[in-house]
Amino acid sequence: MGYHHGNLRDALLDRAEQVLATDGVDGLSLRALARDLGVSHGAPARHFRDKQALLDALALAGFRRLEEALAACPGNWSDRLRGIARTYLDFAAANPALLAVMYDVKHHPEASDALRAEAERGLGQVVDAVRDGQRAGGVVDGDPGELATALFAAVHGVVQLALGNLLEPDETDRALVTVLTISLRGLSPSPGPARPAG
Amino acid sequence: MGYHHGNLRDALLDRAEQVLATDGVDGLSLRALARDLGVSHGAPARHFRDKQALLDALALAGFRRLEEALAACPGNWSDRLRGIARTYLDFAAANPALLAVMYDVKHHPEASDALRAEAERGLGQVVDAVRDGQRAGGVVDGDPGELATALFAAVHGVVQLALGNLLEPDETDRALVTVLTISLRGLSPSPGPARPAG
DNA sequence: ACTCCAATGTAGGCATCGACAACTTAGGTA
DNA sequence: TACCTAAGTTGTCGATGCCTACATTGGAGT
Numbered sequence: 144m145g146y147h148h149g150n151l152r153d154a155l156l157d158r159a160e161q162v163l164a165t166d167g168v169d170g171l172s173l174r175a176l177a178r179d180l181g182v183s184h185g186a187p188a189r190h191f192r193d194k195q196a197l198l199d200a201l202a203l204a205g206f207r208r209l210e211e212a213l214a215a216c217p218g219n220w221s222d223r224l225r226g227i228a229r230t231y232l233d234f235a236a237a238n239p240a241l242l243a244v245m246y247d248v249k250h251h252p253e254a255s256d257a258l259r260a261e262a263e264r265g266l267g268q269v270v271d272a273v274r275d276g277q278r279a280g281g282v283v284d285g286d287p288g289e290l291a292t293a294l295f296a297a298v299h300g301v302v303q304l305a306l307g308n309l310l311e312p313d314e315t316d317r318a319l320v321t322v323l324t325i326s327l328r329g330l331s332p333s334p335g336p337a338r339p340a341g
Numbered sequence: 342m343g344y345h346h347g348n349l350r351d352a353l354l355d356r357a358e359q360v361l362a363t364d365g366v367d368g369l370s371l372r373a374l375a376r377d378l379g380v381s382h383g384a385p386a387r388h389f390r391d392k393q394a395l396l397d398a399l400a401l402a403g404f405r406r407l408e409e410a411l412a413a414c415p416g417n418w419s420d421r422l423r424g425i426a427r428t429y430l431d432f433a434a435a436n437p438a439l440l441a442v443m444y445d446v447k448h449h450p451e452a453s454d455a456l457r458a459e460a461e462r463g464l465g466q467v468v469d470a471v472r473d474g475q476r477a478g479g480v481v482d483g484d485p486g487e488l489a490t491a492l493f494a495a496v497h498g499v500v501q502l503a504l505g506n507l508l509e510p511d512e513t514d515r516a517l518v519t520v521l522t523i524s525l526r527g528l529s530p531s532p533g534p535a536r537p538a539g
Numbered sequence: 540a541c542t543c544c545a546a547t548g549t550a551g552g553c554a555t556c557g558a559c560a561a562c563t564t565a566g567g568t569a
Numbered sequence: 570t571a572c573c574t575a576a577g578t579t580g581t582c583g584a585t586g587c588c589t590a591c592a593t594t595g596g597a598g599t
Contacts, residue, residue, distance in 0.1 A: 344576080344577060344578090345575085345576055345577065346576080346577075349576080349577085380577070380578090381577060381578045381579070382578090382579090383577070383578060383579075383580095384576075384577050384578075387575075387576050387577070388576090
């Protein structure tokens with residue numbers, strides 16, 4: 144532990160994620176991170192040319208962790224779809240500020256590509272489940288990517304409303320269930336009788 | 342035009358919305374606004390105690406305009422639901438940065454309440470249409486608020502993905518149509534045969 | 540084992556910003 | 570007409586992001 148830190152980059156990311164969780168993205172400053180790590184205010188620039196570059200790295204790591212969690216959802220296609228939705232919502236609730244950073248608009252172009260690619264892989268989980276659903280006769284014909292995108296978007300909407308504090312926790316849970324119920328029924332080739340919500 | 346501007350508050354909001362549209366929320370600074378309006382850097386504080394207070398006012402105005410646009414959607418319940426979705430997406434595409442401010446998490450508590458109330462009124466448009474749909478026999482029984490929230494969330498998800506540049510423009514349009522198709526089919530008491538997407 | 544260089548960290552400085560405080564102006568009202 | 574308060578001004582402070590010039594050091598290549 145002398146002049147050179149040894150692993151500043153990872154240390155910065157770790158600390159940044161802590162700060163993000165406690166103080167939100169506005170509480171995040173490169174200089175404060177440097178202070179926290181006992182390093183000069185110019186050091187972070189050696190690893191992230193920008194503050195945005197750090198946020199991009201944070202976002203990328205977030206997508207990877209999310210995707211990992213989604214991939215761990217077990218069961219048949221229907222279970223997996225519901226599990227993915229639930230897992231996504233839980234992840235968002237546990238890391239609200241991170242999610243905001245992940246979906247932020249102002250990434251650097253290169254990072255933006257990487258982020259899109261990573262998000263695409265996450266969507267892949269949904270596509271696979273939808274395809275399985277089609278094979279099992281539980282999902283209508285049609286481009287699986289198209290259907291999966293729509294399904295993911297619907298869940299994403301609930302998550303975003305929850306993050307924006309526009310839904311109370313209990314409202315959020317009900318909304319997720321309702322969205323899933325409606326969507327899966329809408330996707331079914333032969334929907335059964337409706338079970339009223341509420 | 343002397344010492345007192347006369348209508349600084351409105352002027353600030355107007356200019357702020359311009360800057361928001363051109364430079365995004367990061368390009369927005371109270372001092373720059375003051376400069377643009379030929380006023381000292383301390384003047385804005387007389388009308389907005391905070392930068393956040395200005396953003397809150399911007400967000401509130403945005404919700405009002407959005408709601409106004411949504412209320413103007415004509416037709417029967419089905420037309421209105423589709424029109425509302427389209428209008429929402431168009432509004433978002435035309436004012437991406439504004440929408441981000443509207444759904445930002447870090448509002449002042451008082452403003453937050455006002456914003457929630459305004460958003461609630463916007464949702465009211467959807468609730469009304471859903472209720473009409475139920476009366477017309479096109480929507481299943483159940484709490485209209487619950488169903489409307491789910492429907493709005495689904496559309497909101499598409500909008501948010503579009504704003505995050507995770508959907509190309511043409512993908513966005515298709516996703517909106519698919520979400521609506523799936524959701525309205527899922528809401529129907531007796532869904533007809535599926536029409537494959539794509 | 541020695542040299543050197545590129546990666547990494549330091550130090551200082553600059554422009555900008557948001558917020559605050561003290562002061563000034565003027566428009567409306569008692 | 571006097572004044573009082575809303576609105577605007579000026580100055581300042583601390584913090585931040587970013588840039589440039591400089592220092593250190595570990596390790597690659599001989």
